[in-house]
Amino acid sequence: MDISLFDFELPRDRIALRPVSPRDQARLLRVDGGGGLDDRHVSDLPDMLRPGDLLVSNDTRVIPARLFGHRGEAKIEITLHKRLDAARWVAFARPAKKCRPGDLLEFDGLSAQVEQRDGAEVTVRFLADDVETALQQHGVMPLPPYIAAQRPADARDLEDYQTIFSEKKGAVAAPTAGLHFTDRLLAGLKARGVAQTTLTLHVGAGTFLPVKVDNTEDHRMHAEWGEITPEVARQLNEVRDRGGRIVAVGTTSLRLLESAADEQSRIQPFRGDTDIFITPGYKFRAVDVLMTNFHLPKSTLFMLVSAFCGLDRMQAAYAHAIANDYRFYSYAMPACCFPLL
Incomplete structure (x- = not known):
């Protein structure tokens, strides 16, 4: 249609x-x-x-699925959207072109390695014993883009x-x-x-x-x-x-x-x-x-x-x-x- x-x-x-x-x-x-x-x-x-x-x-x-960090000097933002196992997620990355397989992404103490990239999507493996707890500490509530474009997420959104x-x-x-x-x-x-x-x-x-x-x-x-x-x-x-x-x-x-x-x-x-x-x-x-x-x-x-x-x-x-x-x-x-x- x-x-x-x-x-x-x-x-x-x-x-x-x-x-x-x-x-x-x-x-x-x-x-x-x-x-x-x-x-x-x-x-x-x-x-x-x-x-x-x-x-x-x-x-x-x-879950707080939005993460802000860097790869080297480059700023990176990822939004997780599908869990593959205890450590691996598929995510949307911005800018995705700076996330190459093998790259290490740092999110203020939480690290993740890029396993593969397909367009704007990346598969990442988190280097943490307890990924769920780490996301609670380092992630941000992923408000939909039509809200996020008008105001930042805050404590009320939790x-x-x-x-x-x-x-x-x-x-x-x-x-x-x-x-x-x-x-x-x-x-x-x-x-x-x-x-x-x-x-x-x-x-x-x-x-x-x-x-x-x-x-x-x-x-x-x-x-x-x-x-x-x-x-x-x-x-x-x-x-x-x-x-x-x-x-x-x-x-x-x-x-x-x-x-x-x-x-x-x-x-x-x-x-x-x-x-x-x-x-x-x-x-x-x-x-x-x-x-x-x-x-x-x-x-x-x-x-x-x-x-x-x-x-x-x-x-x-x-x-x-x-x-x-x-x-x-x-x-x-x-x-x-x-x-x-």
Whole structure:
């Protein structure tokens, strides 16, 4: 498909730089199956869902994956985006041309050796006994570029850029739909009879890379590691069997659920990489309802929601959101919740 189909005019001041407090007071636009639009709040979510539905959230936790250092006299910045093993990561490097295989990179006491380079990406091996602890000491929270371009990361982001579900360390970007949830909201959902479970998809920085091709068929998604345990897969299928709906919190949860679904729409246990790229025409197998933030023009995430709810319907919803001062993307506290027909 032509990428220009997913373009729209987004005023710069609509990109949220800080979250709403409390988080569940964010505005939410409900888009129903008939195209109706209803301005609500995230705290209204229990009223929108049904007893017997299952809320599926991503329990990944963001690590401080951005590092500033040098190779000799040359300044180097890397953003980790995919862990290969305990010591090795794939990262985006700036400037990548100064990172040659065999080079030693120094990050204020943390060292890494370049193993290979492919364009703007490098594979590095950290020379530390405990890489996770070293990253906590030397890394910076990797805010998305559209926020980082307007302000630096700070101490508030260490808390603001984690969801209430965050548990398993490994993401370099937050599953941002989950940022809207609070203990109060989860209690309200439980009282409504909405069950809750989690999966893990370690979100990579590739999620935020701009699409640089003219046709969706030419775009390559970066692989991300995910897991759906056998117990969770069984729970998901049992809910469907009872007539309940699978409610995905965010595009990361949706992408992993769809990666794990077979041709009969049964969700299988999953552990490994997925590079699924969802565009209009895709047949959804696993997800019935999606809650997600408003996304940027021509992004793979806007393509995904257009596939889920229809491009015309999403264009109308986004036009409504812009006209009514909704905020967009990672710290965008408005979200959409819409059923698939």
